[in-house]
Amino acid sequence: MTVATQAAPAAIQEQEMLISGSEAIAEALTLADIDVVTAYPIRPYDTVMQAIAKKISGGKLVAEYIVAEGEHSQFEIVKHASTVGARVFCGSSGVGWAYAMECLVVTPALRVPMVAMVGNRALDDPGAFGVEHNDALFVRDLGWLLCWIDSSQEALDTTLIAYRVAEDRRIFLPIAISADGAFLTHSQAITKVPSKSLVDKFLPPYHRGDLQLHPDNPITVAPQVNEDWVIEIRRQNNAATERAYTVIEEAYADFRRVFGRGPENPWFEEYMTEDAEIILMGMGTLSLPVKVAIRKMREDGKKVGLIRLRWFRPFPYEQLARALRKARAIGVIDRDYSFGSPFGSGVVATEVRAALYNAEHRPPLIGFICGLGGREVTLEDVYKTAEICYSAAKAGKTERATYWLGVRE
Amino acid sequence: MAHLICEVVYRGIFQKNLASRITRGIVLSARKAGKWGIAFGRYGDSPQRNGIPAKDFAIVADTQEELEQHMARYEPKELHVTICVDDTLCKGVESWAWYGLQPINRLLLPNGHLLVSSTQSAEELLKDAHKKDAPYSLWILPGKASLAGLWVYKEDHTEVRVLGALAKIAPKILSIEAVAEAIREAEWGSDLKVESARKAYERIQGRPVKITDGNPETPYSFQMPKWWEMREGVTIPSLPIGKPIEGGEGYRPERSAVFKKFSTRTMRPVIDFDTCVKCTLCWLQCPDSCFDVTPEGLYDANMEACCGCGICEAVCPVENCITMVNEAAFDDNASQWEMWRKDKGAYKAWLGAKITDKVHVGRSHGFRYRGQYEEELKAGELELGGAALASGIPGENADQKGLKPNVHEDKSSSIVTGVAEAPGG
Ligand code: SF4
Ligand code: SF4
Numbered sequence: 001m002t003v004a005t006q007a008a009p010a011a012i013q014e015q016e017m018l019i020s021g022s023e024a025i026a027e028a029l030t031l032a033d034i035d036v037v038t039a040y041p042i043r044p045y046d047t048v049m050q051a052i053a054k055k056i057s058g059g060k061l062v063a064e065y066i067v068a069e070g071e072h073s074q075f076e077i078v079k080h081a082s083t084v085g086a087r088v089f090c091g092s093s094g095v096g097w098a099y100a101m102e103c104l105v106v107t108p109a110l111r112v113p114m115v116a117m118v119g120n121r122a123l124d125d126p127g128a129f130g131v132e133h134n135d136a137l138f139v140r141d142l143g144w145l146l147c148w149i150d151s152s153q154e155a156l157d158t159t160l161i162a163y164r165v166a167e168d169r170r171i172f173l174p175i176a177i178s179a180d181g182a183f184l185t186h187s188q189a190i191t192k193v194p195s196k197s198l199v200d201k202f203l204p205p206y207h208r209g210d211l212q213l214h215p216d217n218p219i220t221v222a223p224q225v226n227e228d229w230v231i232e233i234r235r236q237n238n239a240a241t242e243r244a245y246t247v248i249e250e251a252y253a254d255f256r257r258v259f260g261r262g263p264e265n266p267w268f269e270e271y272m273t274e275d276a277e278i279i280l281m282g283m284g285t286l287s288l289p290v291k292v293a294i295r296k297m298r299e300d301g302k303k304v305g306l307i308r309l310r311w312f313r314p315f316p317y318e319q320l321a322r323a324l325r326k327a328r329a330i331g332v333i334d335r336d337y338s339f340g341s342p343f344g345s346g347v348v349a350t351e352v353r354a355a356l357y358n359a360e361h362r363p364p365l366i367g368f369i370c371g372l373g374g375r376e377v378t379l380e381d382v383y384k385t386a387e388i389c390y391s392a393a394k395a396g397k398t399e400r401a402t403y404w405l406g407v408r409e
Numbered sequence: 410m411a412h413l414i415c416e417v418v419y420r421g422i423f424q425k426n427l428a429s430r431i432t433r434g435i436v437l438s439a440r441k442a443g444k445w446g447i448a449f450g451r452y453g454d455s456p457q458r459n460g461i462p463a464k465d466f467a468i469v470a471d472t473q474e475e476l477e478q479h480m481a482r483y484e485p486k487e488l489h490v491t492i493c494v495d496d497t498l499c500k501g502v503e504s505w506a507w508y509g510l511q512p513i514n515r516l517l518l519p520n521g522h523l524l525v526s527s528t529q530s531a532e533e534l535l536k537d538a539h540k541k542d543a544p545y546s547l548w549i550l551p552g553k554a555s556l557a558g559l560w561v562y563k564e565d566h567t568e569v570r571v572l573g574a575l576a577k578i579a580p581k582i583l584s585i586e587a588v589a590e591a592i593r594e595a596e597w598g599s600d601l602k603v604e605s606a607r608k609a610y611e612r613i614q615g616r617p618v619k620i621t622d623g624n625p626e627t628p629y630s631f632q633m634p635k636w637w638e639m640r641e642g643v644t645i646p647s648l649p650i651g652k653p654i655e656g657g658e659g660y661r662p663e664r665s666a667v668f669k670k671f672s673t674r675t676m677r678p679v680i681d682f683d684t685c686v687k688c689t690l691c692w693l694q695c696p697d698s699c700f701d702v703t704p705e706g707l708y709d710a711n712m713e714a715c716c717g718c719g720i721c722e723a724v725c726p727v728e729n730c731i732t733m734v735n736e737a738a739f740d741d742n743a744s745q746w747e748m749w750r751k752d753k754g755a756y757k758a759w760l761g762a763k764i765t766d767k768v769h770v771g772r773s774h775g776f777r778y779r780g781q782y783e784e785e786l787k788a789g790e791l792e793l794g795g796a797a798l799a800s801g802i803p804g805e806n807a808d809q810k811g812l813k814p815n816v817h818e819d820k821s822s823s824i825v826t827g828v829a830e831a832p833g834g
Contacts, residue, residue, distance in 0.1 A: 018436055018448065125643045129452060182452035182483070188433065189447050190440065292477055374452060376483040408635045 013195040014259075021184035024152040024191050025117055025177070026051030028159035030061045031199040035086035038066045038074040042096035043129050044119035044185035052089075071096045075103035075114075082112045083213045083221055087163065087206045090114060093181065094121035097135045107174045108143025108237055110222060111211060113166035114174040115159065120284070120335075121181045122373040130374015131180040133283065133336040137312075137347050143237045145175040145244055146313040148283040152191040155179060157255065157262060158310075160203055164251045167206045170243045180335075182374055183285040194259060202258040244314045267316035269308040270323060272298065276305030278389040279324060282333040283309045283348060286370075286377045290333070293382035304386050309348065317355035324356065328393035330365045331385040333377065337369055343401035364392040367402040381405045412470035412479050413439070413582040415490040415575070418498050418513060420675065421454075421461035423556040427494060430568040432467035434591060438572060439469035441587035445476045451484050455504050460673045460716065462502040469582060488516045490578060492571055495554035495675060496527035497736040499537035501628050503672040509630035510672060512539035514623075519543035522578045522615065526550045526567060529737055531616055536740050540623035546615040550574050554675065566605040568597075573606030574613040585610045631667040658704030664714050670697060671742060674717030676733040678710050679763050682749045682756075684730045691721035691731060701746070709746035712739075734763050 019027065025048050029037070039049040055061040064081075068074040071092045078088035092100060097118055107114055118136040122128045136146060145165070149155050155177070162175040179185050213221060225233075252266040263269065271291055273279055280290055287308045297304050307323060309316075324330055334346020341350050349367030356362050368385050371377040384405060392398050415435055419428040429450070436446030446469035450456060455463035466485055470476040479485070493499060493513055501510040514523050520543070525534060527549055534547065550570055557563035569592050576585040585607065592598040592606055640646070651662035678691075685707055692700040692708045699715045700708040710721065717736065725731040749756040 016440075018433060018440070018446075020449075129454075182449075186452060187447055187449035188436070190436075190445060288477060288480060295474075295478075374483075408633060409637065 013198045014192045015195075017191050017193050018188050019152055019191050019193075020047065020051075020186055020188045021149070021152045021155040021179045022047035022117075022119070022186075023051045023188070024156040024193075025159050025179070026055055027191075027193050028156045029089050030055050031194065031196055032087065032160060032163050032203055033061070033196075034063050034089045036064045036066065036078055036081040037089045038068050038077045040068050040071050040074045040092070040096065042071075042093045042119075042121075044121060044179075044181040045091045045093040045096065045117065047185050048091055048117055048119070071100040072103055075100040075107070075116075078114055079103060079107055079110065079112050082114055083110065083208070083211070085206065085208045085212050085214070087167070088114050089116070091117035091119065093119040094135050095124045098123065098138065101138065104139050104144070104174075105142055106222070109233060111172035111240070112174055113163075113172050113206070115162045115166055116174065116176045117159075118176050118178045119181050119185050120178050128373050129181055130372075131182060131284070131335060132372050132374075133178065133334075133347070136176055136178040137336055139176065140313055140347070143173055143241060144313060145171075145173055145241070145311070146178065147175070147311045148178045148180075148309065150180075150184065150285045150287045150308065152184070152187075152189045154310075155184065156191060156193065157259075160199060161248075161251050161255055163206075164203050164254075165244065165247050167204075168247045168251075169207075169209065171240055171247050172211070173237075173240055173244070178284065180285040183288075192261075198258060202254060241314055245316075248311065248314075263310075265319070267309070267311050267319050268323070269306075269310065271306040271308070273305035273307060273323065275303055276326075277303045277328045277393060278331065278386055279305050279307055279327040279329075280331045280333060280382070280385055280389070281307045281309065281348065281352060282335070283312065284335060286333055286335060289377050289379055290382050293379045293386075296379065297383065297386060302386060302390070304389075312348070312351075315351055315355065317351075320352065320355050321359040324352075324363070325359070325361045327363050329363050329389040331368060331389040332365065333368045333370050333382075333385060335371045335377075337372065343367065345402045349402070364389075364396065364398045366392055366398050366400070368405050369402065370405040375406050378406065411581060412468065412475055413490070413579050414479055414485050414488050415467045415492060416485070416488050416516065417465045417467075417492045417494060418502060419463055419465065419494045420498070420554070420556060421456050421458045421463045422559050423460060423675075424494055424554075425456045425463070425559065426557065426562050427555055427568055428463070428465040430595075430597060431492060431494075431571050432465045434568060434572045434588070434595065435467035435575065435583065436469060437595065438576075438583050438588045438591040441590050442582075442584065444469045444471055444582070445473045446470070447476065447480055451504070453504065459718070460675055462498055462504055462672050464502075464504075486516065487518050488521060489518060490522045490524060490575065491517055492575070493523065493525045494567065494571070495556070496525050496529055496534060496537075497554070497675050498672070499525060499534050500624075500736075501537075501539065501672050503669060509667070510628035510669070512541065512628055514538055514541045514545060517541065517543075517545050519545070521545045522548060523618075524548045524550060524571065524574055524578065526552045526554060526571065527737075528553060533737075535618065535622050536624060538618075538623050539628060540620065540625055541618070542620055544620055545618050546578075547618050548574060548578060548613055548615040550609060550613060556675065562597075564597075566602055569602040569606040570609035573609035576606075577610050577613050578615070629667070629669070654701060654704055656704060660702040661711075662698050662701075664711070669713045670716040671713055674715060674736050676717045676719060677712060677715060677736050677739060678717075678719075678721050678731045679734050679760055680708070680710060680745055681727075681730045681732075681760060682707050682746065683753070684727050686727055686730075688726060690724045690726065694720050694724045696720060701744075703746050707746060709744055711744070712742035729764075732764050734766065738763055738766050 056065050078090040082088045120131045120133055122130050122132040149158050166175045248266050255262045290306050294304050332349035332352050334348050336347050338347050345367035346369050353365050417428040417431050432448035436448045439446050448467045451464040455461040468479050499513045503510045555563050555565050555567040572588045576583045576588045589603045592603050648663040653659050654661050687706050699710050719733045722731045722733045
């Protein structure tokens, strides 16, 4: 339902809606006029399924809505649909995403520009619904492009951008958009929804060209090969992933041009980092408590800032090294775990540490495992991370490389 | 700078859509005055399970930054208003997982507001709502608990009446004009609904609740274990086996001391021990093993464990031996069998009074038979939450229980009224 439109550059062409992150994705899918979507229920991905189903039943979207008998088939179906030229959408959560793994693995090699939503959910066991990022991170080494969002608005915008990037002939790779279960998938916020005509200016139709499976273009997809072929195929995928650095920047620039909003820096959001002594980092909706805590800490004269990573693959290591060059200490808050990893750190902390290895300036870096299974990241948790970072900055080294916060102990 | 934080405490499935309309309505009304807002639910299984207490929240503020400040993303810690859309929730709220029993007014700020949709008096409600260490106001919106289902919505105007009442409680944030405008624009809105909201706005009155008022019981709670205290391998120990009740006779299963289910209940069974034929069906079919086997072989439903599903009533072969009665008619969880064996005459009188209690009738578990929805909504006084029930109410259920077969067969035109489980996962 619409409420009064706010004055904005593209005011006439945007309306406001009170929608959740999942509903925002469904709005974007409608605007992108997807052709095939597959569904298999698992919370919180099911909220997107329901929102798309409503769009179709309400006549707002014409698309094939296929309920599969499991996640594996769900991803197989859209993979095939994409090879014949359909714009596809799919998604899952937690162990559902894991069940699709065999298909997730083959998708990048086949250069299928599928856009998927991962409603981040803790992996079983124990059965739980709360957010952890380990599910989407399964595919981080495979050629999937991965990004995290933190608001309904960003959910909508990023979905449009994802199609633009994935379907770029230089890329043709799948993209997974991660949305924190509950905090984003189930929270309704006021969101600007652009008009279809505006979206059409930004998002061209999907053309698969010489890779399209069609009687007029006889090709075989995915033949069996021996050792003479595999590493070259991997090399191609690597080249496509590297080209994503350019294509993503282009897409965001174009998004700003068409819609009159959107971030300058696609890779990460910087919040009060300009003069920050301590920079906290993380992905997804933990940005909210961190920002509120930063505002409070700044009142006490503590110069803390936040870098919220949007894109995890490709990983913006050069951009990050630049953004972190003035920090006296870095605290990375991971909503994931990586048991037995270097320093027992979470995945993001390990990646940031690696990104800084060649940097001239390598401030102390501390990893925090926090908010697992949907546990709230509290203001107190954030104050604690800043405090620990400050003592590391003073000492010029890290006492301990990794802390677990918010655990009953 | 001003903001408003509200929760809606509701019954899973039965009121899920109602709660979401209310919280959306709050945000959309506030938006009319240029404010920002967010509507969200407490995550978990509760909304998807019949009758389990669940929560939705709405937060509105003057600016986006102020909104963020108060946007606890899981559950706000402090509230201005608690909206309770089923008065039996005033007995306390135990959610899906093990949280202990939380008083309905627990999160209210001092001088906050508790808005309850009820046909009970304030005195009766305060027998249920626990004492609070700060004063607050109680507002009663006259009306029955609007219980519907996942796939059906009961258009009895409860959502707009709550919004109208809220405009009286928090006029600085939600003006009645803004509420009216938002209702008119909502896809579920209408001019008639705007009228209902205005009526509620004009008629609702609050009364102060002192710190001495309320149910004096201490709600059960427990300490969560530390990570190193917990068993490894995601295991939990079983409950020990039960024991005879007395003299080696009867059987009472052991029950969890920290996870009870009674706050899920909107109706409870009352049992006529004098007509029971000891067929064991209630005991066998109860999904929660609620029945204690008494030394004389009767079956006593334990009210700490009973979730009020009504299965025992449905399976009992003796007419009017088990009858489901509105939970609002009870003030404690005492054993009916103990009462019966102490004084059979007094028990009979008590039982009769409960079954025919017309003050508390009008309770259904969503819908109990095909056609009930239409019956309830036939031109009724919306102030009382719809038309009075003609049948299917406590004490008058026998003809709905299949004892007179096919009685509703002819209502094939009625909408689907069964309450379905939510999609899995
Ligand atoms: S209503 Fe009857 S069957 Fe249902 S939980 Fe209570 S005692 Fe058991
Ligand atoms: S089902 Fe009815 S008759 Fe049978 S044991 Fe239970 S109360 Fe008695």
